[in-house]
Amino acid sequence: QKEVEQDPGPLSVPEGAIVSLNCTYSNSAFQYFMWYRQYSRKGPELLMYTYSSGNKEDGRFTAQVDKSSKYISLFIRDSQPSDSATYLCAMNQGAQKLVFGQGTRLTINP
Amino acid sequence: KAGVTQTPRYLIKTRGQQVTLSCSPISGHRSVSWYQQTPGQGLQFLFEYFSETQRNKGNFPGRFSGRQFSNSRSEMNVSTLELGDSALYLCASSLGQGGTSGYTFGSGTRLTVV
Numbered sequence: 269q270k271e272v273e274q275d276p277g278p279l280s281v282p283e284g285a286i287v288s289l290n291c292t293y294s295n296s297a298f299q300y301f302m303w304y305r306q307y308s309r310k311g312p313e314l315l316m317y318t319y320s321s322g323n324k325e326d327g328r329f330t331a332q333v334d335k336s337s338k339y340i341s342l343f344i345r346d347s348q349p350s351d352s353a354t355y356l357c358a359m360n361q362g363a364q365k366l367v368f369g370q371g372t373r374l375t376i377n378p
Numbered sequence: 379k380a381g382v383t384q385t386p387r388y389l390i391k392t393r394g395q396q397v398t399l400s401c402s403p404i405s406g407h408r409s410v411s412w413y414q415q416t417p418g419q420g421l422q423f424l425f426e427y428f429s430e431t432q433r434n435k436g437n438f439p440g441r442f443s444g445r446q447f448s449n450s451r452s453e454m455n456v457s458t459l460e461l462g463d464s465a466l467y468l469c470a471s472s473l474g475q476g477g478t479s480g481y482t483f484g485s486g487t488r489l490t491v492v
Contacts, residue, residue, distance in 0.1 A: 302480055304483075310486075311468050311483030311485045311486050312421075312468070312483045313483070314480040314481065317480045356420075358421075363433075363474075363475045365411075365434045365436065366411070366481065368420055368421040369420070371420060371421075
């Protein structure tokens with residue numbers, strides 16, 4: 269079993285929809301949780317960064333961490349075609365390697 | 379502010395050859411990590427360097443090695459290339475060790491082994 273599980277999709281939604289992306293993990297020592305966005309032929313770009321449990325909002329993006337359930341989510345409101353990309357969750361326990369999910373390929377249809 | 383620069387962007391090598399990839403981190407970042415990305419395995423951690431010392435290492439064979447220079451620039455070397463080494467190799471830099479403040483990735487080097 270992988271340390272971090274993420275549904276690879278693909279996920280296709282209409283423009284303006286709310287998108288929910290999720291990851292589960294098995295290592296309870298993870299403390300730092302991140303979401304990266306990767307466009308084709310580009311490196312991953314850090315979107316959201318959260319320490320421990322809780323919510324964090326940045327514009328149309330909201331990240332949630334539930335450490336008791338070992339579950340993290342990324343919500344995208346008012347989705348745009350430019351949001352079409354692969355979204356990767358990542359986490360670590362501090363000063364250790366970052367462990368990534370498989371990535372979810374998202375397409376926003378105009 | 380310049381981002382993470384990786385060179386070359388594309389590379390084609392023959393089985394058995396060796397290859398060296400280069401990474402220049404963001405100015406002031408002392409930690410450089412390397413990842414291999416393939417469609418089947420996703421992003422897999424290779425190693426991390428901080429202040430010229432390897433701090434963490436992933437589960438890759440000894441053919442994969444790296445180093446970091448005093449200016450934080452890093453190189454990664456793969457010897458005796460195999461077809462399975464074909465991948466996107468990503469370098470990421472962060473201010474502190476372990477990327478707890480988040481990594482900034484380069485655009486990667488696409489390596490094709492034929």
